Amino acid sequence: MRWSQTLVTTLREAPQDAEIASHKLMMRAGLIMKLGGGLYTFLPLGLRALRKVEKIVREEMDHAGAVEVLMPALQPREIWEQSGRYSVLRDAMFKIRDRQDREMVLGPTHEEVITDLAARQINSYRQLPKTFYQIQTKFRDEIRPRFGLMRAKEFSMKDAYSFDVSWEAADQSYQAMYDAYVRIFKRCGLKTKVVEADTGAMGGNFSHEFMVLADSGEDGLVECQSCTYAANLERAERALPQTAPETTERLPRSVATPDKRTIEEVSAFLKVECSDLVKTLVYLANGEPIAVLVPGNRELNEHKLARALGGVSLQMADDDTIRRVTGSPVGFAGPVGLTIPVYADAELKTSRVCATGANAPDTHLMDVVLQRDACISEYYDLVIAHEGDLCPRCRAPMREKRGIEVGHVFKLGTKYSKAFNASYLDADGNRQISVMGCYGIGVTRTLQAIIEQSHDENGIIWPLSVAPFQVNLVVPNVQHAPSLQAAESLQTELESQGIEVLFDDRDERPGVKFKDSDLLGIPIRAVVSERSLADGCVEVKLRTEAGKSMIPVASVSSRLLSIIEGAK
RNA sequence: CGGGGUGUAGCGCAGACUGGUAGCGCGUUUGGUUCGGGACCAAAAGGUCGGGGGUUCAAAUCCCCCCGCCCCGACCA
16 A cells, blocks of 8 residues: 555644543554544544454454354334333433434443344254354443543444353353453453453443553552452452451540541541541442441442442432431541441451541541441441552452453343343253353454553554554655665565555655654564665564664565564 | 633644734645755745624723533543
8 A cells, every 4th residue: 555545644743632642642643533522533544453453353253153243333222221221321321312203322332232132033052152242333421531542432342242051151151252352462462461340330240351551541450469369449359457456445535626527637637547547438328328437548449338238329428418317517427326327348347446527516536446336237348459458369468550441251140131031942941041241342442552552752563463554665765766666566566465565655755754654653664775775675674673684675575474474 | 510721724832911914833835955764945825713792993812601622520331
């Protein structure tokens, strides 16, 4: 492909709204163009790279035994009512009406559609197991789109769904997808970290996320320094530190803390360490008020709390509820004397002397011993894990990192198959519910994650497997007819060998071409110039390496082929 | 949705406080000189100053309303 024929619009400076390296580079290299918030056009180069990722995904899905389908992006509201998710995802979905005033949604995901498919098409255990997949555009009304393709309103996703006769069989389907994901990301040149994850609004019982470690990642995770444990912060557990129990003869006493509401304010005012304060949070669990206690230096993990209480829906109590339940304005809640259920972080189970709110305006209590002075319904691990917490498996300290979620595998169970009656007849003629799994890869996000993980100050460094072109053929001076001619015939030869060539035939100065070459990040650069031709050679340079080598014109194509083959 | 910011040529920005001919760099076009790491000279094109309303002799500039975009937060598979 000639540069002059396609459209490659490189930018010397990044648009001001690009924040992270990968987004800036995608804009600068002319891969994508913004239409509006969270909406991007793929330009020719970006599309080529995207297709490469899709190809890898398809090959590995097929290899794992999954079969491709294509479901509508436009979906009737009814199926979302049927699964019960219409109310859950309502605000996240784009909703439209047809001329008959029927409400439709633009699919944010496809569990409902695929389960409907399975319910209609699968009747017998002989048809199972089945794993379906598609690569489809998803639509989500993101509250805040950002970082280019990382969080967009419209994006490409590979989603797969498995149907099995039993939980045991479903485990095998799950493992097959898990293994395929490992291969996919490896082939994309990505280093990923697999973490245990929360299932969130997806439902289901168990899941793993594939994370690309990056400081710009939107997800937090912890990983054990010693064993293989790693988990999303939404999920991560921690072992409790060994702390000596302490107690006091003194009874709780009120102290005036005028206008001191936050942990920091109270800590400074009472001259008590944050960790010796107990934070009391009031929530509505399925509408009923509860209190939650966590150490003052910790943050409550709402996901853990919801799970501990059996999957209730949680929301922070409003000020009126807090006043009604605690008898005091917000900022002075404490466990002593509360009549609503009180749940506490497990770390508070070891008796200790602490300070809490007094359920009275401008007052806190000191010398509180929870086990003695408060009525705790239950202790659970409830706080967000962080750097230095102990691994729940081996008690070694954990590290905290950030990552980009590129893939997610779920064991779904029967949530959707029950709702849609996706069942089959077993060998004994009994009707059984299928057991499902679902498996997503953010394709467009993966593309950007590759750049986030593989670039330098000069530009993108594409892995050969996903590069828009394998070779950038540069003629530094197109006015020099012999160079141009030699390059043209080299392009023809390379392309006849199946090599993907971008031929920079622009009448630009060499410096511009070399800078653009680095920016685009095409893995192999071949330069045909008056200078190289004097030795009967083509200069070859890899984007990943500083050195160049001179290859005789006659052997260039075989050399490049072996480089390309060697990378596979 | 709350808080903050921002909107001026394709991109990056100045001009606004203190109202009076709309500017700079890069890019683009033409001509010339150059030609291995984002050249130089000369000429040129390109703007409803986000939109609407108001104040004023006069508004990019001051006031009001609306919209887009960005950041932080809440929220979210």
